[in-house]
Every structure is written in C-alpha cells, then in structure tokens.
Amino acid sequence: MGADPRIPPANVADAPRELPNSMTVVLPGHTHTVGHLGCMPSIVESFIEAGAVQGLDNSCVATGVPLPPFRTSP
Numbered sequence: 001m002g003a004d005p006r007i008p009p010a011n012v013a014d015a016p017r018e019l020p021n022s023m024t025v026v027l028p029g030h031t032h033t034v035g036h037l038g039c040m041p042s043i044v045e046s047f048i049e050a051g052a053v054q055g056l057d058n059s060c061v062a063t064g065v066p067l068p069p070f071r072t073s074p
Contacts, residue, residue, distance in 0.1 A: 003029050003030055004032045005031075006032070007032055009026045021053055022053060023047075023053040023056060023058065025040075025043065025058050026061070027040075027061050028061075028062070029067045029068070030065065030067070030068065034065070037065050037066075038060070038061070038064045038065030038066060039060035039065060040061070040065065042060075043056065043057075043058050043060070
C-alpha cells in the first residue's frame with residue numbers, strides 16, 4: 001500500500017476513528033492488495049483468531065514482504 005497511487009496511506013489515516021478495532025498495515029513499495037504476500041497471511045490469521053488488533057504483531061512487514069519484481073526500492 002505504500003506505493004498505491006490510488007489509495008495512499010494518508011487516505012486511510014482516519015480509519016481507526018471509524019473502525020476502532022482496525023489496524024492499517026503499510027507495506028513499503030507495494031500497492032493495495034497485499035494480504036497474500038510474505039508474512040501478511042500470518043498477520044491476517046492472527047487477527048482472525050484473536051478477533052482484535054490489540055497485541056497484533058505486524059513488525060514483519062518491514063522485512064518480511066519481498067518487493068514485486070518490477071520494484072527495486074520502496
């Protein structure tokens with residue numbers, strides 16, 4: 001989502017106000033649909049199992065999601 005020209009992270013900055021049990025996860029160098037990439041499936045699974053974002057560890061997105069083949073840097 002960090003490289004999504006249509007929906008930049010700033011567009012969802014207010015999401016937690018409207019969706020209090022939400023978390024915006026920005027993957028540097030990626031566009032919008034990322035739930036199946038790198039470590040994202042485990043984050044999604046943890047969220048579903050817990051039913052909440054409190055305590056959800058999304059630190060792997062900094063290094064655990066390879067860039068698409070057409071990107072060389074975030």
